[in-house]
Amino acid sequence: MRTRRRRPVLVTGGCGFIGCNLADRLAERGDDVIVLDNLARAGARENARWLKSRHGDRIDIVVGDIREPILVISTVRGARAVLHLAAQVAVTDSLADPVGDFEINARGTVNVLEAIRLHNPSAPLLFASTNKVYGRLCDDARVARVNRRYVPIDPALADGVSEKTPLDFYSPYGCSKGTADQYVQDYARVFGLQTVVLRMSCIYGPRQFGTEDQGWVAHFLKTAIENGSLTIFGDGYQVRDALHISDAASAWLSALDHMLAARGRVFNLGGGPSNSVSLLELIEGIAPLTGRAVRYGFADWRPGDQPWYVTNTRALAVALGWQPKVTLRDGLLSLHAWLDGRFGQSSADKGVSA
Structure with a gap:
């Protein structure tokens, strides 16, 4: 039986890209970790095996879904803190199944909040929100094209x-995540829970199995490594700021470790202006890594696609002293090395499988 000093940190969605990196960092520094994940996403089972191979019994993986209230209660009850990342993460999937998207993102988050409120009210909750709560942000009349x-x-x-x-x-994705975002804030105001909302921009890095719908930096690199062809939705001049997973994890752990400064707050989390890049600029930057030009075509904009989004990270810097440290160039090198080892020709020769 764990002593109170060793009460575990619960990471929902802990076999996803960000979740498994957070679980790894927590275990690495000596925390016991419970991971709750339904293992539905591509790469989740592989990330689960990776966590167990690195940390053994320090990480307990519970296979289940945040839509199951009793299961959520059983994992929340003994946790010293909850990092809530379990979610439906793709705009396209929310368009195909708005009800399912709502049940996971909004209702699932309320399940977590209620479990904390009723069974473990002293446990801090850190919630993974998204920049999509700001909507399209800039319409065509509010942006100008400069070079690429x-x-x-x-x-x-x-x-x-x-x-x-x-x-x-x-x-629907923006609505479900935005609803959850507001619930998390309101449970702090009304019920006195210790909560922090982190509205994340583009997070990238090792252990990200990027797809066309989510994890676009990894998707671009993986497609290039496999000599495939990319589809750009829009015109390619749209801009995002990119934050390496090591910096993102440091921000999460800093908020967890300094709850007196962070509780009740909302923080935008991203790479900031110095790590901003357009889709076309990223494609140009990928070519030297793979040694060949990246093939791509165009398709229509998708609902809610932002022509420009860059994070102002001043609030995090002032409250927690956090700043991104990994440059976009160095971050892409680390992601390319991992993806090439996992999906490149050498891994194919070795028979690596998910």
Whole structure:
């Protein structure tokens, strides 16, 4: 039996990309970890095996779904903290199944909140929100094309999007995540829970099995490694800021370790202006890594696609002293090395499988 000093940290969605990296960092520093994951996403089972191979009994993997209230209660009850990342993460899937998207993202989050409120109210909750709660943010009239990217016309956005930006949910995914985001904040105000909301931009790095719908940096690199062809939705000049997973994990752990400064707060989490890149610029940067030009074509914009989004990270810097450390160039090198080892020709020769 674990003593109170050794009560575990619960990571929901802990076999996903961000979740497994957080679980790894927690276990690495000596925390016991419970991972709750339904193992439905591509790569989740492989990430589960990776965590167990690295940390053994320090990580307990519970296969289950946050839509199951009794299971959620059983895992939340003994946790010293909850990092809630379990979610439906693709805009396209939310369009195909809005009800399922709502049940996972909104109802599932309320299940977690209620389990904490009723059975473990002293446990902090850190919630993975998204920049999609700000909607499309800039319409075509508010951006200008400069070289290979869009830039905002409004000078107030020069340092990126702050937490003061009005919410404007767009797409079922934006609505479900935005609903959960607001519930997490309200449970802090009304019930006194210790909560932190992290509205994340593009997070990338090793152990990300990127797809066309989610994890676009890894998807671009993986497609290039496999000599495939990319589809760009829109015109390719749209801009995102990219944050390496090591920096993202440091922000999460900093918030967890400094709850007095972070509790009740909402933070935008991303790479900031210095790590911003357009889709076309990223494709140009990938070519030297793979040694060949990347093939791509175009398709229509998708609902809610933002022509420009860059995070203002000042609030995190002031509250927690956090700053991104990994440059986009170095981050891409680390991701390429992992993807090439996992999906490149050498891995195919070795028979690596998911």
